Amino acid sequence: MKTLIDLNADAGESFGRWKLGDDAALLPQVSSVNVACGWHAGDPATMRRSVELATSNGVSLGAHPGLPDLTGFGRRSMALTPVEAADACLYQYGALRGFVEAASADLAHVKPHGAFYGLTLRDPEVAIAIAESVTAVDPDLMLVLLAGPTAERVLADGFRVAREAFADLDYDDNGHIIIEPNPEVKDPEQCAQQAVDVLNGGVTSVNGKALDVDADTVCLHGDRPNAPDIARAIRARFQQHSVRIAPMREVIATRNQ
C-alpha cells in the first residue's frame, strides 16, 4: 500500500452571481487545488479569491482549464484539434498565472477539466500538445492526467505527469471515469474506501471488473454538495492507514527516487 499521496480538488467554480462549492471548507482538507480559469467556470474575481484562499491555506495551486462552454460547465465533449487544445490550455493557464504571480505564489500543475480531461484521454496527441504548450512556459509544471495508458505515454515522452485517480467517481470497464453532469451527494465512507483502494493499486468498475490503478494523486469534486464531508472521511481513513497527504510535487519526487 502506498503511504504518500496528493489529495486534490476542483475549486473556484463560482461564476459572478452564481455560487458553487464550499471552497472555504474544502481547501483546508486538500493538498492541491485546481482553480477554474474562466472558460467553464470562474470569473476574474473568483479566480483572485481562490488563489488567495489556496495561498492562505498552504495548498499547492494548479490551473483547471476547461472547454469554452459556460452553459455546459465544460462537461460536454467538443471536437478540438491538438493545436486548439494547446492554445485553449495556454490561454487559461496564463490568465490564472497572472493572479498567482500577483499573490506571489506558484502554479504547480495543470489539470484539464471535465470533457477537456476526457479529450486528453481519448486523444494522446491532445495530451502531448497541452504538455508542450505549458511546459514551454514553465518546464517544472506538472500535467495531471488520468492514471492509465495516456498518462504513461506522456510520461514516457519526458513530461512531468501526476497520474490521477478518483475517489468520488465511478469507473467504466475501460478504466475511464464516468463524468456526472451534476454531481449529487455521495456516501463519504464509500468515497474514502475507493481512495484506499487506489492506494492499494486497484479499483472496481461499475460492472465489477477489477482495474489496476497506479496513481500519485486522488481527486474529489468541489461541486459535489457534500465535498467537504468526503474530504474529511478520506483524511480520516488515510490517517488510520498512516498515509501521509502531500502536494503532488513531493509525491512525484518520491516516486522518481
Added chain:
Amino acid sequence: MRTDLNADLAESFGRWELGDDATLLTVVTSANVACGFHAGDPGAIRRACERAATLGVAIGAQVGYRDLAGFGRRFIDVAPAELTDDVLYQIGALAGFARVAGSEVRYVKPHGALYNAIVHHSEQAAAVVDAVVRYDSGLVALGLPGSEWLRMAENAGLRVCREAFADRAYTPEATLVSRRELGSVLHDPEYIAQRCVRMVRGEPIEAVDGSRIRVEADSICVHGDTPDAAAVAQAVRNRLIDEGALLVPFTGDT
C-alpha cells in the same frame, strides 16, 4: 382592489442554480423570464415557461445587457442600434419557448443595470422601446414610474405598467433608495406585506425618512433569489388575498 405580483424567473444558468422558480411561480401573477444575456440558459427558460403556462402566470421578457459574469448589473454603453438588436433577439428567443409552452410573451421588463439606465438614459430607453414596437406593439412595457422608458413607451403607443417594489425603501420623492445605502432593502415580511396592502389601496406609505408618500403602481415586484425573499413574497401574496385583493396579471387574461 386588484393588483399584480411580478418576479424575476429563470435566473439559473447551466450548472449554477439560482432562485426557487417552482415556489415563486405559485406566488406571482407575472413572470419576468430571463432571456439568456444576463442569466437563463435554454433549459431554465423552457422550464419557467412551461410552469408559467400551466399556472396561468403571464410571461414577460426580462431583457438585459449581455453580461453573464456581471449578471447584467453593470452599465454597458451599448450603441442604440445594437441595443435594439439585443432586445429583439432576447424577446424572440423567449417567445419561442413561450409559444411551445402554449403561452406567449405579454410584456417586457428590462433587467438590472439596463432597468436603471433607461430611467434616465434617453437613447437607450428609445432603443428598447424601438425593439418592442418593432416586435409587437401589443406588448406591455413594465418599469419604474416616471422613467424615460415608460414615458417613451407610452408616446410610442405601448401600454405601460408602473411597478412598485415590495422590499425596497423609498425616498421622500417616491424614488428608490439606492442599494448602496443602509436600509435600502426591507426584511420584515409582515411590515412589507402591510405596506403592499396600503400601496394597492392607494394609501400613503412611509418613506425612508418617516414622511408619508404615495406610490402608484399597477404591479408589485417581489424577489425570490434568497430564502428570506421568497418568504417575503409568500407573505405579501397571503396578506393581499386576506385583505380581499384580486391578484391578476396586469396584462389581462393569459
